Amino acid sequence: MIELRNVAYSYGGAELFNSVSLALQPGSFHFLTGPSGAGKTTLLKLCYGELIATEGAVSIFGEDASRIGRDGVAEARRKIGVVHQDCQFLDHLPLGENIMLPMTVAGRKAEGADYLPDLLAWVGLTAQVGQLPPQLSGGERQRAALARAVISSPDVILADEPTGNIDWEMSQRLLMLLVELNRMGKAVLVATHDLNLIRAAKAHVPVRILRLRDRRLQSAGADL
Template identity: 75%
Template sequence: MIELDNVGYSYGGAELYAQISLTLTPGSFHFLTGPSGAGKTTLLKLCYGELLATTGTVRLFGTDARNYGRDDVAMMRRRIGVVHQDCQFLDHLPIAENIVLPLKVAGREAEAEANLPDLLQWVGLTDQAQQLPPQLSGGERQRAALARAVIMSPEVIIADEPTGNIDWDMSQRLLTLLIELNKMGKTVLVATHDLNLIRAAKSEVSARLLRLKGGRLQAGVEL
């Protein structure tokens, strides 16, 4: 589904990393770890086409990312749901409107109306549906971000530090939702610095641990 082949990325003339190879197969679950500044967010952006590799090849659903036209990119990103670290909501719209916005932009308003109640119930935000984003707690915002990421029924879920600013109980709740998505057949990639979260997941899901350090990616590492 997503394949990085000998990928390198440079920023401002400096090489962030090189010779990165990674394959995300259908239904797999991956945790991406590494120290601050290692380039975890950049690697995620390569995986969903926000950035293009400086060297090597990134294939998204079998196609070189460099070959995607504007319409192709829009279609491809419907197949990848992204949970950003800062959530990126429109603060003047109720959270329910934020969640269904991707469907409305795609002209699928009927689906938005049909799917929203179940989705709000799934993430535990039925009572907060008409609140504005600034009125929500950090954990509520992250669950809303996950709901927005999955409303288009993507095949891949990519989450960037989704539990970085929430307490342990809420982190566990969010992890449970991600595991449920994986059990539904979704491919999941989660960047996190929380090793306790990864340990908690090991009994629930078969997850591959990736570590980005010193410009290299180590796969299948142990805690």
Template identity: 50%
Template sequence: MIHFENVGLRYGMGPEVLRDLSFDIPKKSFQFLTGPSGAGKTTLMRLLFMSLKPTRGLIRMFDRDISVIPGDELPLLRRRIGIVFQDFRLLDHMTTYENVALPLRVRGKEEASYRSDVVELLKWVGLGERINVLPPVLSGGEKQRVAIARALIDQPEVLLADEPTGNVDPPMAQRLLNLFIELNRLGTAVVIATHDLSLMDRVDARRMILSEGHLDIYD
């Protein structure tokens, strides 16, 4: 599904921040991405989401070389990916419900076909009483759960989650992890960037460890 071959990335004329990354992310796989702060985890997640292009090497997404994909086709490919950014990227003028439903609206689906699914998912992430609240009123942990629900609502082929449990308490972290595991069982490939070793210990999954721009993989 995703193939990296000798990928490197630098900003401007500076040194490479990612070097010689070669790995595959198979369909229906589950992996954690970890490493010290500043190692480049968020940068790698942006490459996976195609919001950055490498300065060298090959990246293939869904059997297509991203270096030759026309810019107007990238949004269509990104719709196959659910992503949870650390800055959440919620729309402040939309309610919790509307933010989560947005990917389905963009696809042209009728509200009657998805309303119950959105409401059920918001209940699952503990936001059943916050459906009609605007993001500025939400806490950081609540915003994070809205972003997670939005990423999951359309059952993407790939889920990229950058520190998805960083602002929630341990019981909610376990609940969210269970949600990711269930999504994976349904066929979604999952990549979770995290510093939380205890979270990783709860799942038998591949670990991708990024350090000083290099990636080591432990199956």
């Protein structure tokens, strides 16, 4: 569904990474680890067309990311749920409306409204549905960001540190939500520093663990 072939990226200065190849197939579950600043967020941005590779090729649902343009990227993103590290929301809209936004924009608001209560219960935010985003804690925002990313049942879920501010019990719940979606055939890629989360996931699904380090994407796993 998303494929990177021999990709390099540079923000203009030194090359952040090169020779990166990765294929996100239906039903795959990847973790991406690596030191802070290695380029994990950058790699995710390449996967959803936010950035264009400086070398190599990125294919998003069969289309060359460097050629599909803004409209093509917008179209592809309807099938990709992204959990951003900074969890931005529209501050004037209540939480429920924020989570529903991908469905509202896609003209599927009624369908989203059916799914919203279950999703809120799963991420433990039922009581907060009417609150405005500035009234939420960091962990609540992260849970809401995951709910918003998955409400449209995207084919691919890309999550950047989705459990950074969350206690262990809740991060297990969020993990299980990703595991369930993965079992339904969705491709999942999670960037995280949390090795315990990776270990917990391994108990439920076959996962591939990748590490960005020394400007290369390496396969990790045996040592975790």
